[in-house]
Amino acid sequence: MWEPGEGGVLRLPSGRLVRGRGLRNPAPTTRPEFGLYLLGKPPPDFGWPAVWVxxxxxxxxxxxxxxxxxxxxxxxxxxDERVEVACGGGRGRTGTALACIAVLDGVPAGEAVAYVRRHYHPHAVETPWQKRYVAKFSSRP
Structure with missing residues (x-):
């Protein structure tokens, strides 16, 4: 599990911990056990299981x-695993993904952006269409 005070770690309402980060930043010393990478092109092989979006x-x-x-x-x-969610800068796409994951964990969709900004990064979810995506996320199948 992640350490709750470790940089970029978001505690979800269920108590689960997910680390968000920007891939352009220096890699943290603690490696994830699973990564979700949100990029325009495939990421490199990091050496752990990962999904590319x-x-x-x-x-x-x-x-x-x-x-x-x-x-x-x-x-x-x-x-029960150290999960990392990352994009280039760690704010827009990563924040949007963390907000959607928070919705899946029980945060109302209309409050998820504020939740992630409060508990992860104050500038998470950068564009109006990313905010709309989160607001409508709970209605998706």
Missing amino acids: RWPDFWLPADRAATAEAFAEALRRAE
């Missing part, structure tokens, strides 16, 4: 159904 910077994911499945897998794995 095609998601261009400042936009929305290319395949919303697959993205929702990836969020659900990240939440399931966070029960």
Whole structure:
């Protein structure tokens, strides 16, 4: 499990911990056991199980159904694994994903952006369409 005070670690309402980070930043010393990578092109092989979601910077994911499945897998794995969610800078796409994962964990969709900004990063979820994506996320199958 992650240490609650470790940089970028978000505590979800269930108590599960998920680390968000920007891949352009220096890699933390503690390695994840699973990674969810939100990038416009495939990430390198990090050496641990991972899922790549095609998601261009400042936009929305290319395949919303697959993205929702990836969020659900990240939440399931966070029960007993160190899960990392990351994009280039660690704010927009990562914040949007963390907000959607928080919705899956019980945070109302209308409050999820504020929750992630309060507990992860004050500038998480950068664009109006990312905010809308989170607000409508709970209504997706």
